[in-house]
Amino acid sequence: MSTDDQDQPTQRPAVDLDIRSLRYFVAVAEELHFTRAAARLFVAQQALSRDIQRLERQLGVALFVRTTRRVTLTAEGERLLARARELLTLHDLALSEVRDPMRPVMVDLLSAGRLTGVRILDAARSDAPAQEFRARYSGGFGAALAALLAGELDVALGRVDGLGRDLPHELESRLTRLEPLALLLPEGHALASLDPVPIPALAGLELDAGLGNPAAPEWADLVRQLLDMCGAHATAPHPASEGLEEQAHHLASQGLPIITSIEHRAVPGGVVRMLAEPMVLYPWSMVRRRDAHPAGIGAVEAAARRLEHDEAWLTVPEGAWLPEPERVRLSHDGSGSPIR
Secondary structure (H helix, E strand, C coil), rough: HHHHHHHHHCCCCCCCCHHHHHHHHHHHHHCCCCHHHHHHHHHCHHHHHHHHHHHHHHHHCCCCEEEEEEEEEHHHHHHHHHHHHHHHCCCCCCHHHHHHCCCCCEEEEECCEEEEEHHHHHHHHHHHCCCCCCCCCCCCCCHHHHHHCCCCEEEHHHHHHHCCCCCCCEEEEEEEEEEEEEEEECCCCCCHHCCCCEEHCCCCCCEECCCCCCCCCCHHHHHHHHHHHCEEEEECCCCCCCHHHHHHHHHHHCCCCCEEEECCCCCCCCEEEEEECCCCCEEEEEEEEECCCCCHHHHHHHHHHHHHHHHCCCCCCCEECCCCCCCCCCCCCCCCCEEC
């Protein structure tokens, strides 16, 4: 080796930092707790830890000191935190500046069977015919929020409070509808002759409550509260039926009532009956990314507001049942006045 070669500084291989890993790093650095950071990001803790370890290997330094009692930043982690925040801000700003204002607006409608989101999107398409909207069906609000945070969606509809944690600061939400829940019943079921179905009639019955869907913790939280209130019990968790034909087959084969919303697509061989005495309400919220498609989101929000006004979507009928924490958080006087 020549003297000139020896005098040359050792060059380290180039490292391309991954934006997702930086976003995960910032969340852990701010929470100083892996479980809380994973909940904030709506990701599995194992995936979060794996990405942080990969980032540390890439950089060749430890970013955190982990003990059984606490997590703290190393000196290297402290230095990275300020720059990582700057990079994430620039990344999100760049995306919002370069995106074509007429690009498709990605809207998650939660479920192909429930029609609240479909009606909002249909109204937005009618109001803004030049704008392209594309529907997605996550099957659960937990999954939709993860896609929102990843930038794969612009707006999602579903129940926010049942997730058991606050929304990350990248997202904002507003209550959109309080929709009565119902039962989807086989035409020959004993409860199908009742319209509406009184809650006391459910005591001791087995209901298909849609439990066991990891994408929908907010739904599981609501129906568990409902089952406790009415004295019914749920079927064992099972995969959800996709499509009307599969849902019709499932309905006929098991012969059990399925908990759903009052506005549900018609299912061959099935009837929808609203729950009453008390009426049971599902709180729909619209959640959007703060940096998302302003024109397209505006059309979706305007359509939702018009439906809210025209059909009194935020009116609480006297004596109606809401799950917790909405029952406490949403104040109303019980006389049918809108929630403020």
